[in-house]
Amino acid sequence: MDAVTNDHAMRRNTGIDLLRGLSILLVVLHHIGLRMPLRKTALLDVFPRTLLSALNFNGYEAVFIFFVISGFLIAGNALRRSGSLSNIDLRAFYARRFSRIAPCLLLLVAVLSVLHLAGAPDYTIDRAGQSLPRAIVAALGFHLNWYEGMTGYLPGNWDVLWSLSIEEVFYLGFPIVCLLTRRSWILVPMLVLLALSLPWTHAALAGNEIWQEKAYLPGMAAIATGVLGxxxxxxxxxxxxxxxxxxxxxxxxxxxxxxxxxKLLWQTMHDGYMLVLTAAALCLVLASVWTTGVTPRRGLGWLRSWGRLSYEIYLTHMFVVYGTVRIFKAMGGDMSLGFLWYVPALALCWLLGHLVERYVSTPAERWLRARWVGTPTAMLAVAAE
Incomplete structure (x- = not known):
């Protein structure tokens, strides 16, 4: 979710953008659905409960799809630049990650801090054992997932940063491991073991529900799957x-x-179903790459645009979710008609993500990379990471 150096790499992959679009859409639908479940609306008279539940309650699984895609894209672009993971330019790698991640993250933390200090409902950190300074340190220090595991959930706009903590800790250590191992016959088995460890690391943390969902190793296992891809x-x-x-x-x-x-997968495989998820995501990513040039079905351009804006939408969508739910309740809160609120909420999530991408993340990324990496600004317009 980085600019690239040749014509083939510069073309965004349609299939991967569609998969990212589906994933971010599921995340947004999940956070709306926790507050206005589709299965409690009049849609239950028209559509099966399994479909409505699938739309609302696969947000966590969607994040693991993101992990696989992220591992694939960042490792793939590193391979194209260096020819081998053992030749990664540490300075350039970290500069690219900072340029992509930091501008939006810093802006989000600043806005959330102001809202907390103003006492805004839905944005105030008031759980025992938590504080604004500690939340800021956790968010910027990439251990917000651990902080929540130890103290409980933070308000929703803070909570989404748990996945960023996992991803960025992986990428802090990944290039160093590549440079230290130097040989694929050492690195690849390490990645395979990490990728296959997902069911066991996930199950081993069952004593703490929050930490089980947000611990480092399960998420890193999914990222390693993408790197292998x-x-x-x-x-x-x-x-x-x-x-x-x-x-x-x-x-x-x-x-x-x-x-x-x-539910069936859980009954038969327990935590092994997570391995089915990451393997399926990897298969779709590989298929997208190896069928490049195949024209996708028309009418999916909107989903591709969600994929292109996935990072910005992910960081900002809870502002829209909270606002939509508050207006919904203020107007009577008729849950049977709750599904009608999904359309404007989704549209506003996309619009907010688009505005942040256009006026914050892309300009800031261009400016930072031009100074730290020397990447031509024209190439940054097609960044795929």
């Missing part, structure tokens, strides 16, 4: 169309099972 694509830059389509169908089936048959 980038190494696979480097090794096999193309496969037959049949293999690519088979991977796509396998990934789609896996995603369907997780979203619609989650």
């Amino acid at each position: 980038a190494l696979i694509v480097q090794r096999w830059c193309s496969v037959s169309r049949g293999i690519a389509w088979a991977l796509g169908m396998t990934g789609a089936l896996g995603l369907y099972l997780v979203m619609f048959e989650g």
Whole structure:
């Protein structure tokens, strides 16, 4: 969620953008659904409960899809720049990550701090053992997930930063590990072990529900899965169309099972269902890369735009969710008509993300990279990480 150095790399991958769009949409639907569940609206008379629940309650799983995509894109772009992960330029790598992450993060933390100090409902940190200074340190120090695991949930706009903590801690250590190992026969088994550890690391934390969901190792296992995908694509830059389509169908089936048959998977596999999720995401990513040039079904441009704005929407969507719910309640809160509020809420989430991307993240990223990395500004317009 970085600019690239050749024509092929500079083209955004449509399939990956669609997958990111679906993931961020599920996250937003989840946070709306926790407050206005679709299964409690009049839509239950028209659509099956399983469909409405799938739309509302797969936000956590969607974040793990993001982890896989992030690992794939960042490792893939590093491979294209350096030819090998053992040749990563540490300074440039960290400069790119800071340029992409920091501007929006700093702005969000500043806005949330002002809202807390103003005593704004939904934004005040008032749980015992928590404080604004400590939340700021946790957010900027990439351990907000740990902080919540130890003290409880923070207000929603702070809470979304748990996944960023996992992602950025991984990328702080990842290039150093690559430079220290130097050989793929050392690095790859480490990544495989980490990727396959997901069910066990997730299950081992069952004593603390918040920490189980937000601990470092399960999320890093999903990111490692994406890194392995980038190494696979480097090794096999193309496969037959049949293999690519088979991977796509396998990934789609896996995603369907997780979203619609989650209870069945849990009964049969317990925490192993998370491995089905990351494997399915990887299959879809690989299929997207190996079927580049295939024209997607028309009418999905809106979902691609959600994918392109996924980072900005992720950081800002709770402002819209809280505002929508408060207006909904002020106007009577008829839950049977709650589904009608989803359309304006989704539109406003996209619009806010678009405005932040246009006026904050992209200009700031261009400015920072031009000074620290020397990346031409024209190339930054197509950044894919």
